[in-house]
Amino acid sequence: MMETIRRISGVNPRKCMKCGKCTASCPAYDEMEFHPHQFVDMVETGRIEELMQSKGIYTCLSCFACVERCPRSVEPAKLIEAVRLAVLRQQNENHLTANDIAEKLDPELPQQAITSAFRKYRK
Amino acid sequence: MTYSYFPGCTLRTKGKELDQWGRAAAEVLGFALEEPENWQCCGAVYPMAKDEIATRLSSVRVLADAKAQGRELVTLCSACHHVIKRVNGDMQRDADICDKVNRYLKLDTPYAGETNVLHYLEVLRDRIGFDALKEKVVHPLTGVKIGAYYGCLLLRPGKEMGFDNPENPRILEDFIRAIGAEPVIYARRNECCGGYCTLENKSYATKQVDKIMDNAKAQGAQMLITACPLCMYNLKENATNGLDVKYFTELLAQALGVKEEAK
Ligand code: SF4
Ligand code: SF4
Numbered sequence: 378m379m380e381t382i383r384r385i386s387g388v389n390p391r392k393c394m395k396c397g398k399c400t401a402s403c404p405a406y407d408e409m410e411f412h413p414h415q416f417v418d419m420v421e422t423g424r425i426e427e428l429m430q431s432k433g434i435y436t437c438l439s440c441f442a443c444v445e446r447c448p449r450s451v452e453p454a455k456l457i458e459a460v461r462l463a464v465l466r467q468q469n470e471n472h473l474t475a476n477d478i479a480e481k482l483d484p485e486l487p488q489q490a491i492t493s494a495f496r497k498y499r500k
Numbered sequence: 501m502t503y504s505y506f507p508g509c510t511l512r513t514k515g516k517e518l519d520q521w522g523r524a525a526a527e528v529l530g531f532a533l534e535e536p537e538n539w540q541c542c543g544a545v546y547p548m549a550k551d552e553i554a555t556r557l558s559s560v561r562v563l564a565d566a567k568a569q570g571r572e573l574v575t576l577c578s579a580c581h582h583v584i585k586r587v588n589g590d591m592q593r594d595a596d597i598c599d600k601v602n603r604y605l606k607l608d609t610p611y612a613g614e615t616n617v618l619h620y621l622e623v624l625r626d627r628i629g630f631d632a633l634k635e636k637v638v639h640p641l642t643g644v645k646i647g648a649y650y651g652c653l654l655l656r657p658g659k660e661m662g663f664d665n666p667e668n669p670r671i672l673e674d675f676i677r678a679i680g681a682e683p684v685i686y687a688r689r690n691e692c693c694g695g696y697c698t699l700e701n702k703s704y705a706t707k708q709v710d711k712i713m714d715n716a717k718a719q720g721a722q723m724l725i726t727a728c729p730l731c732m733y734n735l736k737e738n739a740t741n742g743l744d745v746k747y748f749t750e751l752l753a754q755a756l757g758v759k760e761e762a763k
Contacts, residue, residue, distance in 0.1 A: 408704060
């Protein structure tokens with residue numbers, strides 16, 4: 378599994394020097410049970426299953442603050458995306474279905490939000 | 501000057517004003533925006549996974565079309581810009597992605613990231629020039645205190661977007677000065693609005709935009725401007741007690757005196 382995550386993301390978690398800058402920058406801090414620096418560490422040590430079960434893979438905002446500020450170019454957001462994809466690519470593991478989305482539609486919501494959510498939450 | 505122009509889906513529907521006023525202003529400023537035929541949605545989020553090819557194809561199609569026309573490609577929506585610019589970077593730098601995309605598309609001439617991608621604001625800064633823009637302003641927005649809201653997608657990752665200093669940008673502030681108004685600098689102007697997470701949880705977005713609004717208000721902003729329809733939605737619909745928010749193109753058209761005629 379670790380290899381799959383590394384292949385999808387193209388990220389080498391061993392480059393991380395555990396400085397915590399990514400976590401300090403993360404606007405999703407309160408919504409992610411594993412903060413970006415922990416996420417990187419858990420990929421490195423092979424705790425992928427726990428990450429796959431975590432809700433943080435859906436609450437990461439893909440804001441790229443962690444990517445921008447990491448002094449080692451680790452790109453934590455890419456690891457989060459890769460773990461989410463590892464879940465979604467399994468059968469029947471969509472996080473949101475078309476019906477869920479229909480329920481949540483607000484007339485003002487731009488197409489961009491719906492397309493993004495489809496791309497991020499289902500395969 | 502004629503540019504290829506990718507409006508994207510949202511500018512056809514909920515984000516019409518961003519497009520409409522951008523086109524009206526372009527006419528006054530003397531550049532033409534030509535849409536390629538049959539463009540498709542960019543997908544709204546950049547595919548970070550290296551093994552995803554299908555989600556990169558619509559961007560490459562429009563990039564290759566601009567190359568065939570011999571034109572630069574202009575975008576206006578922050579999300580489209582982010583996706584197309586980064587996919588173009590993949591085509592330049594990632595041999596594996598470039599190879600797979602080309603094999604899939606079977607274009608007459610292979611595409612390897614030759615097209616230059618510009619955001620509309622970059623056209624104003626780098627092609628027109630803010631000084632020249634200022635000279636064309638007929639209704640300056642004198643005395644209006646405007647906070648620039650950048651969000652994430654235009655700026656980050658700075659190395660790939662090459663748009664402005666990602667930690668201390670100034671392009672929107674320079675724009676605000678050019679249309680005669682007063683920019684208000686506030687720390688959270690490049691913090692995330694909550695993005696697509698509003699779909700599952702509006703209160704999550706509310707938490708993000710309230711911090712942004714409180715910060716902008718404390719610094720004295722009377723309104724915010726943005727280039728992103730999803731930021732617009734979150735700032736307008738999810739803020740508890742927010743400021744007015746406008747697309748930067750609307751203020752541009754107003755300053756250039758074309759806002760009424762264009763309706
Ligand atoms: S991309 Fe995700 S993990 Fe990184 S700073 Fe933004 S919200 Fe946090
Ligand atoms: S900022 Fe980079 S180096 Fe520092 S903890 Fe995060 S991933 Fe590791």
